[in-house]
Amino acid sequence: MNSIGLLIEFNDGRVKEANFGMATAARGENRNLVALVADGPAEDAQAVLEAYGVARIVNIRSGNRSWDPARQAAAVAAAMQKLEIDSLIGLTSPSGRELLPRIAARLGAPLIMDCIDIDLEAHRVRTSQYSGKTIATIALTGSHFIYGMRANVVPALKEPAEAEIIDFSFDGYQDTGYEVIETRTDGSGAHYLAEADIIISGGRGLKRAENFKLLFDCARHMNASVGASRVAVDNGWVPYAMQVGQTGVKVNPKVYMAVGISGSVQHFAGMKTARMIIAINTDENAAIMANCDYFAVGDLFEILPELEKALAAAKRSKEVA
Ligand SMILES: Cc1cc2nc3c(=O)[nH]c(=O)nc-3n(C[C@H](O)[C@H](O)[C@H](O)COP(=O)(O)OP(=O)(O)OC[C@H]3O[C@@H](n4cnc5c(N)ncnc54)[C@H](O)[C@@H]3O)c2cc1C
Structure with a gap:
């Protein structure tokens, strides 16, 4: 069985809908879907993630006291190595743009953002380029693969599974000098x-x-x-x-x-x-x-x-x- 990691995002404590299309795209023969929940409500998410075929939920505790993408990315990369997850799919969202490049850098893995199609066997993706004027097909090589998927490109389809939850506490963070001093929203939603x-x-x-x-x-x-x-x-x-x-x-x-x-x-x-x-x-x-x-x-x-x-x-x- 090949383990495919899904980087789960939350909005007001609930799993974002866009994660379900991502899970649908990741399903396939001989694949285990592993949801990576970094500093989020993993137990609350169990039922909805199971409904979309997730077989394992990793409850990652990065030691973050506030949102720190450097530490969180280090924790996710460490969990992937420990659990032998070679491929990770996340969303091309503000949070995904913070985390996925850092995870890729830590693993020395290729990263493609804004994928509209992902072939997890051939490690081949399609992504739009030059402001959508062309669609590029890109083949990745390496031992780990990180994909940022465009939201809503794959309709979410349910396929119930049973998921176990495992805990992963991360304490190996080396201070990189990166510190989030303040987070503000513009209130626009x-x-x-x-x-x-x-x-x-x-x-x-x-x-x-x-x-x-x-x-x-x-x-x-x-x-x-x-x-x-x-x-x-x-x-x-x-x-x-x-x-x-x-x-x-x-x-x-x-x-x-x-x-x-x-x-x-x-x-x-x-x-x-x-x-x-x-x-x-x-x-x-x-x-x-x-x-x-x-x-x-x-x-x-x-x-x-x-x-x-x-x-x-x-x-x-x-x-x-
Ligand atoms: C490098 C570069 C990057 C750019 N990136 C972006 C980008 O990311 N996003 C973007 O949007 N633009 C971008 N632009 C700007 C782009 O070229 C246009 O100038 C811009 O999209 C026009 O915005 P608009 O349609 O609101 O205004 P306009 O082109 O002025 O159109 C306004 C429309 O409103 C209609 N209208 C007026 N009054 C009414 C009314 N009462 N009821 C109904 N309709 C009415 C008019 O008929 C008109 O069609 C970029 C430009 C450059 C050079």
Whole structure:
């Protein structure tokens, strides 16, 4: 049996949904899925991880008193060596970007981030390059392999298993001089944009910061996240964490709504893999209109309040039913 490690991430104490697609992608004949939970609630996660085929959960205690990716990465690398796990898949998320390169460096392993397809037998991956203009197929060689997977590229499918939990305490950390002094959030909730199923984004057409409330009001009823174009970010209307595109977050949701966004190539580079694209724009000739599944030609300031009312009504009738 080949052991495949899954680096599990949590959001408010619950396993992130994007981990389930990752587990689905990792399953295969003669494979043991091993969930690596670093300083997280391993026992609480047991039931959901079992539902997606995880056979072993490693409860890693890195000795972290606060979030310290250097120490946590060292602990995960040590657990992989002890448990003879050669391949590790994590998410291409803010936390994954902190941990996976450090784990790879510790193991002297090749690392590919933002994989859209992983062949764990041939150690071959597909990943987009040059702002999504090309897809590269890359073959890895070595004794360990670290993969950062793009969220939502594989639909999560259940396959129940029984998982044992084993504890792994790490005390071999050599101080590297790296210290996290403070962690701040911008309160936008946009940190998980790349993992959202539904995104509603605004651009220059929103005209000012306060008008983003129109998007947040609609998002609330759809359990959606709010994104933005670079113009909205550069104007200081919303934080950078909300920027979608070539120099922002690459997203892969089921539904992407572009509101008052023209659809530049740079914006498209970050959202073109969305399964459904809907545009709202006053200009029927805007580039986004030719590259979406549905569009509404009209003023967002008239359309969004109506949309919000319709979404609220739909949510109410669903709750009553
Ligand atoms: C190297 C580089 C990297 C870049 N990276 C990114 C990136 O990561 N992400 C990104 O988004 N951009 C990026 N850009 C910028 C990009 O080229 C565009 O300038 C930007 O995407 C345009 O943003 P926008 O669509 O909001 O604005 P605009 O192109 O000005 O479009 C605004 C749209 O709103 C519509 N509109 C106006 N009023 C209304 C209304 N009342 N109701 C409905 N619609 C209305 C207009 O018809 C128009 O189509 C990058 C550029 C460069 C050079």
